Amino acid sequence: xxxxxxxxxIEREAQAFWEARRSFRVVEDPAxxxxxxxxxxxxxxxxxxxxxxxxxxxxxxxxxxxxxxxYNVLQPMGWDAFGLPAENAAIANGVPPARWTWDNIxxxxxxxxxxxxxxxxxxxxxxxxxxYYRWNQWLFTRLxxxxxxxxxxxxxxxxxxxxxxxxxxxxxxxxxWRTGAPVEKRxxxxxxxxxxxxxxxxxxxxxxxxxxxxxxxxxxKNWIGRSEGVRIGFPYELEGERRxxxxxxxxxxxxxxxxxxxxxxxxxxxxxxxxxxxRIAAFIEECRRGPVAEAELAQIEKKGMPTGIFVTHPxxxxxxxxxxxxxxxxxxxxxxxxxxxxxxxxxxxFALKYGLPIRCVIRHPAGDSxxxxxxxxxxxxxxxxxxxxxxxxxxxxxxDAIAADLAAKGLGEKSIQWRLRDWGISRQRYWGCPIxxxxxxxxxxxxxxxxxxPVLLPENLxxxxxxxxxxxxxxxxECKCPACGRPARRETDTMDTFVDSSxxxxxxxxxxxxxAMVDERARYWMPVDQYIGGxxxxxxxxxxxxxxxxxxxxxxxxxxxxxxxxxxxxxxxxLAESYYLDTPEGRREWVHPSEVEVERDAxxxxxxxRRRSDGAALVYGGIGTMSKSKNNGVDPQALIEKYGADTxxxxxxxxxxxxxxxxxxxxxxEGAYRFLKRLWSYALRYSTGAAHKPGGACEREVRREIHAxxxxxxxxxxxxxxxxxxxxxMKILNALERLxxxxxxxxxxxxxILLRLLSPIAPHIxxxxxxxxxxxxxxxxxxxxxxxxxxxxxxxxxxxxQVGGKTRGSLRAPRAADRGALENLVRESAPVKKYxxxxxxxxxxxxxxxxxxxVV
RNA sequence: GCCGGAAUGGCGGAACUGGUAGACGCAGCGGACUCAAAAUCCGCCGCCCGCAAGGGCAUGAGAGUUCGAGUCUCUCUUCCGGCACCA
Numbered sequence: 001x002x003x004x005x006x007x008x009x010i011e012r013e014a015q016a017f018w019e020a021r022r023s024f025r026v027v028e029d030p031a032x033x034x035x036x037x038x039x040x041x042x043x044x045x046x047x048x049x050x051x052x053x054x055x056x057x058x059x060x061x062x063x064x065x066x067x068x069x070x071y072n073v074l075q076p077m078g079w080d081a082f083g084l085p086a087e088n089a090a091i092a093n094g095v096p097p098a099r100w101t102w103d104n105i106x107x108x109x110x111x112x113x114x115x116x117x118x119x120x121x122x123x124x125x126x127x128x129x130x131x132y133y134r135w136n137q138w139l140f141t142r143l144x145x146x147x148x149x150x151x152x153x154x155x156x157x158x159x160x161x162x163x164x165x166x167x168x169x170x171x172x173x174x175x176x177w178r179t180g181a182p183v184e185k186r187x188x189x190x191x192x193x194x195x196x197x198x199x200x201x202x203x204x205x206x207x208x209x210x211x212x213x214x215x216x217x218x219x220x221k222n223w224i225g226r227s228e229g230v231r232i233g234f235p236y237e238l239e240g241e242r243r244x245x246x247x248x249x250x251x252x253x254x255x256x257x258x259x260x261x262x263x264x265x266x267x268x269x270x271x272x273x274x275x276x277x278x279r280i281a282a283f284i285e286e287c288r289r290g291p292v293a294e295a296e297l298a299q300i301e302k303k304g305m306p307t308g309i310f311v312t313h314p315x316x317x318x319x320x321x322x323x324x325x326x327x328x329x330x331x332x333x334x335x336x337x338x339x340x341x342x343x344x345x346x347x348x349x350f351a352l353k354y355g356l357p358i359r360c361v362i363r364h365p366a367g368d369s370x371x372x373x374x375x376x377x378x379x380x381x382x383x384x385x386x387x388x389x390x391x392x393x394x395x396x397x398x399x400d401a402i403a404a405d406l407a408a409k410g411l412g413e414k415s416i417q418w419r420l421r422d423w424g425i426s427r428q429r430y431w432g433c434p435i436x437x438x439x440x441x442x443x444x445x446x447x448x449x450x451x452x453x454p455v456l457l458p459e460n461l462x463x464x465x466x467x468x469x470x471x472x473x474x475x476x477x478e479c480k481c482p483a484c485g486r487p488a489r490r491e492t493d494t495m496d497t498f499v500d501s502s503x504x505x506x507x508x509x510x511x512x513x514x515x516a517m518v519d520e521r522a523r524y525w526m527p528v529d530q531y532i533g534g535x536x537x538x539x540x541x542x543x544x545x546x547x548x549x550x551x552x553x554x555x556x557x558x559x560x561x562x563x564x565x566x567x568x569x570x571x572x573x574x575l576a577e578s579y580y581l582d583t584p585e586g587r588r589e590w591v592h593p594s595e596v597e598v599e600r601d602a603x604x605x606x607x608x609x610r611r612r613s614d615g616a617a618l619v620y621g622g623i624g625t626m627s628k629s630k631n632n633g634v635d636p637q638a639l640i641e642k643y644g645a646d647t648x649x650x651x652x653x654x655x656x657x658x659x660x661x662x663x664x665x666x667x668x669x670e671g672a673y674r675f676l677k678r679l680w681s682y683a684l685r686y687s688t689g690a691a692h693k694p695g696g697a698c699e700r701e702v703r704r705e706i707h708a709x710x711x712x713x714x715x716x717x718x719x720x721x722x723x724x725x726x727x728x729x730m731k732i733l734n735a736l737e738r739l740x741x742x743x744x745x746x747x748x749x750x751x752x753i754l755l756r757l758l759s760p761i762a763p764h765i766x767x768x769x770x771x772x773x774x775x776x777x778x779x780x781x782x783x784x785x786x787x788x789x790x791x792x793x794x795x796x797x798x799x800x801x802q803v804g805g806k807t808r809g810s811l812r813a814p815r816a817a818d819r820g821a822l823e824n825l826v827r828e829s830a831p832v833k834k835y836x837x838x839x840x841x842x843x844x845x846x847x848x849x850x851x852x853x854x855v856v
Numbered sequence: 857g858c859c860g861g862a863a864u865g866g867c868g869g870a871a872c873u874g875g876u877a878g879a880c881g882c883a884g885c886g887g888a889c890u891c892a893a894a895a896u897c898c899g900c901c902g903c904c905c906g907c908a909a910g911g912g913c914a915u916g917a918g919a920g921u922u923c924g925a926g927u928c929u930c931u932c933u934u935c936c937g938g939c940a941c942c943a
Contacts, residue, residue, distance in 0.1 A: 043943050084942065156941075167941040215860055219938075222859050295939050298857040327857095331940090346857095420940095427941065496941070535937060538860080573937080600884065606866075624936095654881070655868060661936075663868060667882050674896095675881085681896090715872065724870070727880040734880090800876045805924045807876050845923055851875045855923045 001687055001772050005680035007644025007764070014764040015116055023780065024118045026074050028524040035071035036525050037063045038505055038565075040533030040541075041078045044104035045085055048111045050574040050626060050652075050664065051534065053636045057649045057761075058571055058658045059532045060117045061722055064760035067118070068784045074525055076508040077112065077119045079105050081128035082432045082497045084167060090431075091465045097431040098459040101128060111637060115645045116763055118780075123511045127433075127500035132507065134454030135517040136499050137436040140191075141447035142555060144437070148194045151445060154424045155266075155330075157292050158186035164467045165428040168293045178465055185288045187266075190426035190493070191435060195547045199224055199418045201562075202546055211567030213659075216538045223539050225419025230403050232338065233411035234261055234311035234320065238272060245269060245311050245322065248333035248417050251343065253398035256387040257361035259351065260339040261311055262304060262323045264330035269322055273307035280305055280324060287326045294329070302327045302350055314411040315388075315402070325350070333417050342370045343379055361387050423544065425496040430461055430469045432494030440481035440488040449482050455490070468492055501541060502548035505531075505564055506557075522558050531565035535659075538570060569658060569720055576664040578621035578632040579609055590631035591618055594666065623663060634664055646762035647673045653761050654726035676765055679733055679754075683769045685742040686751060699746045705735045706750045707791035713757055714786070722761070729758045751775075753785045801826070802853040803835040811852065819846060826852055 018024060028034075039059035042052050056077075063075040079101075086097035093100070105126065112119065125132055143149040157166040159176035165186075170177045195202075203224045206217045230252035233244040245261060263269050265287035274281035283305040291297050304325040311320055320338075327346060328337055341351030341358040351358050352372065360370045363385050366377040381395045390398050399414075406412030426435065434455040436448035448455055458476060461469040470476050470492040481488035506518045509525035527549075533541075542565070549564040579596050580588040591611050596618060599607045609618040626633040639648050651672035656662040684690070713728035732754045739747055752775050759766035759779045770779035799811045799822075809831035813822055823844050826832055832841075836856050845853040 040943095045943085080943070165941080169942045171941095219860050223939085225859095292941085293939075295857080298939085300857095423940080429941090497943075498940095501943085534943095535861085536943085537938095539938060540940065541943085575936095598883095600866075606883095657869085660862080660869090665868065665882070668868065671881055677896095712872080719872075721870095721872090723868095724880080727870075730880055802875085802924075805922095810876080843923065845875090847875055851924090853875080853923055 001684055003684070005677045005765070007646060007676075008641075010768040011114075011116060011645055011764040014767040015113065017767065017778075018116075018118075021778075023778075024075070024120050025122055026072060026120055028521060029072045030524075032070065032072035034525060035066040035073045035530070036509075036528045037066065037073055037075045037530045038508070038528045038532070039075075039077075040531075040537065041080050041501070041504060042108065043080045043083055043085070044101055044108055046104050046107070048108055048636050050634055050636060053115065053648060054574055054652050054658075054662060055532060055534070055571055056112065056115065056117055057652050058569065058722065059530075060115075060649075060763075061653065061760040062530055062532070062720075063118045064763060064780065065717060065784070067780060068756065068759075068782065070783075073118075074123075074508070075117070075119055076123040076125075076511075077117075077121065078123075078125040078504060078508065078511075079127065080497065080501050080504075081105065081126040082133075082494075082500055084169075084429070084431075086431045087429060087463050090462050094462055096460050096462050098128065101126075101431075111640075114640055115636075115649065118763075123508050125504065125507055125511045127497070127504065128431075128457075130454045130456055131514075132504075133433040133457075133500065135503075135507070136433045136495060137448065137453050137455060138450065138517060139503075139551070139555070140495070140499075141436055141450070141453075143193060143551065144191075144445075144447045148197060148551070149191055149425075150194065151189055151191055153187045154190040154192070154426070155185050155187055155292055156428070158184045160184060162466045164465065171292075174289075174291065182289060185290070185292055188428075190424045191437070192422040192424050193547075195423045195544075196418055196420055198547055198550055199226070199420050201550065202420075202543065205546075205562060209563060209566075209568075212565075213568060213570055216535075216542070216568060216570060219538050220543055223420065223543065227417045227419070229415060229417060230399065230406070231334075231412055231415040232406060233314060234338070235314070235411070236309060236311040236322075238309065244411070245336055246334045247336045247338045248415065249338055250417075251340065252402045253381075253384060253390075253393075253395050254340040254343045254361055255313075255315060255338070255402055256384070256390065257340045257342045257359045258313065258320060258338040259341060259357045259359055260320050260323055262325035262328050262337050262339055262350070264328040264335040265324055265326065266330040267324075267328075267335045269307060269309060269336075270324045273309055273322075273324070277308065280307060283324060287324075290326060297327070297329075300326065302346065302353070304350060304354060306354075314406055314409060323354075331421055332419065345374055345376075345379060348374045348378070359386065361385060423496075423498075423547075425499055426493040427496055428468050428471075428492075429494055430457075430463050432497060433457070433500065434470070435491045435493050435495055437491040438479055438481055438488045439491065440484060440486065442486060443481055443483040443488075446481055446483045446488075452482065457494070468494075470494075498541060498544050502544040503552065505545070506549075506552060516557070518552070518557050523561075526558055526561050527563055528565045530567045530569065532569045532571060532658075534573065535570040542568070571658050572656065572661040573625055574662045574664060575623050576626045576632040576634060577623050578630040579618040580621050580630075581611070581616055581618050588621075590621070590629070592631050626664070639669065643669060643673045644676075644764070646676055646765050650676065650726060650762045653722045655723065657721050657723050659720075675730055675733070676762060679758075679765065679769075682733060682736060682742070683751065683773060686747055687773055689743055699739065699744065702735050702739055702750070703746045703791050704794075706732050706746075706753060707787040709735070710753055710757065710785060711787040711792070714784075725757065726761055729754060729761070732757070755779060756782055756785045797849055799849075800851040801829065801831050802851065803832060804856055805853060806835075808832075808835050822846060822852065826854060 037059055039055050063073050067073045081101050086101050089100045090097045140149055157171050159166050159179055161179035161181040166176055171183050176183055227250050229248055229250035231248050233246050235244050265284045270284055274284050304323040307322045309322045313320055339347045341347045342360040343362055362382040364377045364380045364382045370378045384390045384393045384398050403414045434457055436455045438446045440446055463469050477490045477492050479488055479490045505528050506522050509522040510519045513519045545564050550562055552558050553562055577593055580590045583589050595612050596609050597612045598609050601607050651669045655668055709728045709731045713725045716724045736750045755766045755770050766779050796812045797815055801809045801811045811829055813825055832854055839856040841854055843855040
């Protein structure tokens, strides 16, 4: 063994060992239980960021742990390679997205390899390769024929200067990010996947996912958003014709309090009104300039305009005016609502603003009237009042009665409404999977037949920010109709990249399958046993994947498997501190934390921060996600080069539990490095029998402690609290260092436990020491350590002694002491005599093996 | 705005089913080694009062349940994630 811990060298050796043995390649093996461990694949943005390193380290800890437990473990890696950043880079640098993407993949792959992850690289895939995306196209044509994919119009952001569709991200304060022009909404034809056909199943199956975090299931449940209510028709006449305005409400019991109706700007009634009244046309135009994103829509000022069109209340026969409201969602329900100001907060504000009548029809906890300002009680369930024949009914009775009365008139019925909308997958972009449709004047939309798949994406184009280059390339869009053979036009939209990532997990089982999307190997590996990724994917990606798994199931590709991910771990984000100084021009100049010298007071509190180079005083910018704009990113590459992969991995695991945010700390990294160096020098002393610093503890005590720590660590491993497993490794080393000598059976056993426990977290150093100390030839082949119950036995137990709930000392008692014996010991103990001091003892609470509380 | 989380020393965090709050580490302070520095090693380290012995306070704020609450219930505050075209 070398004197010094030299991570670069031992990591290179360990990785060469694994490479030579092909240690991480797996094949189906019916003899072993399988474990499919998957981390969300990265977008090849350039280089790895700390979030990636954290994600893949967590996955690798689990992978190596399950391997040592005897499972046949698959851990693959691939690339979510289509997407917007490649087009942005192309616009900026004039390089085709394909070239940029492949360069990034090569660089990031080398980085992943340097971190020593136990990945089966034989299964690598990239979604931008035709042999992958052809199956997007194949599945799309199946869904299209089944009616699960269909065409309708959708709303997009339109930049009128660049004549291009913008992503929500590219709209900043209502303006195009490149042109600064006010963004407009535009309705264009798009393809949708009918995810709502699976809404009921996607909701119900959440209850059968015990391995998912409750919070994620709850978010999905609310997102799918099943509402039971009543669909109500308000008749009206337009151009001499009787029509019906349909609305959906969960509060049909308040129908008698409806004093107006409101429709979205996109609703047909609004269009009719606009024809007669230029002010309404102007208002609709104003709404059209408003935001597309729901988050912004929900925060704009609620505005409306009367249309002059009146509908008839289906029960009272009263005339109610229809308003156009900028707050009515065109995409939910019928795109129209009834306005009940007395019992709905938004309607209340709207009625106050425009002087509409407010009619209280529910007796709520605060009374029989609804004086301003609004109070939450007004929306509470209660008894109907001022509601004619419904007076005195409660919520359920009123809804039943009103639904029945409406049904009798043909003006309503109970109905279920979903918040979930069908998934619009058309993107007017170049760097994505072409949608396999041909538009023929005679035959309509014709799906591309299997034998003509894949529709290849030309890879040499450079977008310029003004629309989709595919739409400017006749050699791409000019084609023949597959049905009639006449000249036709190929669809130039590409698919949402979420399509690519909705089934990649299944393709990893059989990445080389040439004649099918997935083959029988998927039945061995699926479902994924453990999926790991960021909480930011809690809804969209995970819901789309659950949808696709069901679609693949129903296509007969993976029969009987409905859920793609049995267990889900949502990892927290990686944060870092930031510092800036105000420049004379009034800008903020962000200084990288590594350039900052922090001054502290005697207690270690931060007093001030200065730039190391020139001593300039800096302002603390708070802690937040690592970003270019705040200049606070930590480059994984620099970290690996300075300390090695094991230190990086150990720090990331140690600093925080996987599901919490992780705050980056350079000093913490030093601490992790220090631990590995300490382990190295202990192993060196052990192997050479060198003089050891005198320790105070007896061997039996040290052994007991090591096995107790191991028992807890194994529990923590199971519940994925890896930070305390890392702590346990430190505790074991601390215990070993207290031994009187570096050799001996306790040291030997302790080291063998420590190296196995640490090996999933810091695999290289453990690999090296396992061999160097003669424990075996490959620590990954060793069995997982279990505590020896005999080591844990104790003659006496130390009880915590409380008097009146306050800790007042402790009490040693024989392990076998029964309740009576303990009570007698307690009554005679010094703390009880002192603190109970004559007061009668009411009760003695005994928690076996832990604590005794004397109640006085 | 709506949905979902989180809050514990100077800092990251620990405390598994309610049972000694602060494990482990970082920073800080004191010391050893050194010509010196780095590295390493030893000791101290929640806050307040006290020379000490000891006592009191303390898990974002406020209430409640309990012999006992960081943990359970309610209200509030602040911060974070998502909101359908970033991935």
